[in-house]
Amino acid sequence: MQPTLAKWPWFSQATGTSSIDEEARHDLPMNPILKLGVNIDHVATLRQARYRTMPDAPNAEPSVLQAAEEAIAGGADSLTLHLRADRRHIQDADLILVMKSVRIPINMEMGNTPEILEIALGLRPAYVCLVPENREEVTTEGGLHVSAQEDSLRDTVQRLQSNGTSVSMFIDPDLEQVRASARIGARMIELHTGTFANRQGAERGRETRRLSEAAKLGHSLGLQINAGHGLTTANLPDLFSVPHLSELNIGHHLICRSVFIGLRSAVAEMRQVMNGYTS
Secondary structure, three states: OOOOHHHOOOOOHHHOOOOOOHHHOOOOOOOOOOEEEEEOHHHHHHHHHHHOOOOOOOOOOOOHHHHHHHHHHHOOOEEEEEOOOOOOOOOHHHHHHHHHHOOOOEEEEEOOOHHHHHHHHHHOOOEEEEOOOOOOOOOOOOOOOHHHOHHHHHHHHHHHHHOOOEEEEEEOOOHHHHHHHHHOOOOEEEEEOHHHHOOOHHHHHHHHHHHHHHHHHHHHOOOEEEEEOOOOOOOHHHHOOOOOEEEEEEOHHHHHHHHHHOHHHHHHHHHHHHOOOOO
16 A cells, blocks of 8 residues: 555655665766766656556565665666656655665656645655656656746745755756746756757757757856756767756666666766766
């Protein structure tokens, strides 16, 4: 039976304990400039494919917590979990368990809905990334239209940040969306790199320039610049010309690679590629 939030004492992530020995992290040099957030949603997607109607089955697998532990051992700086309104992959119990069990920051992705906001206010993750949600999409596609909903987003940002959670806006590399994110008081933006990832040649070059301009503007406005969506070890070097990047959030590629080499090794492999970033 899915535990309800009312059965758990409210806590700040900073008070949690960890089952991970810090020395168990993969022994690879870390890029001091660029951090890696690992999205483990699709571990839950695989579990839900068979056990959606049997959440308490003793053999329900794979374990989201074990995936979190493997990602940390591979060198993850943070973990991303998207609690969607339709609960298609990550469940409330997954988020609670991971937050209580690890010491690295949790980035909770969420839509701007009253139900999920109340959960975030109760759990107080280190970070929240506000994203658009569409029930017809397989995964988040495209960025949040911040300038079209500044009033509601400003209220959500204020409530979360006054509660100890830093907030990011997941946006396309559009200069007006960067400015709007700053206007509503967000501390970070995550630039949507899906278009970049799906283009080749000159078209990718144009998208890289758009990302660079958005990053420069965001940095000038005092925003932390993160990026994510569709990034792989193959296409990541083409992103290295984008300045001021602080953190990459990567999930699908790492879970795909983990099928063949394991999640710990997949994360470590990505970290090696990230070491090439110097901007």
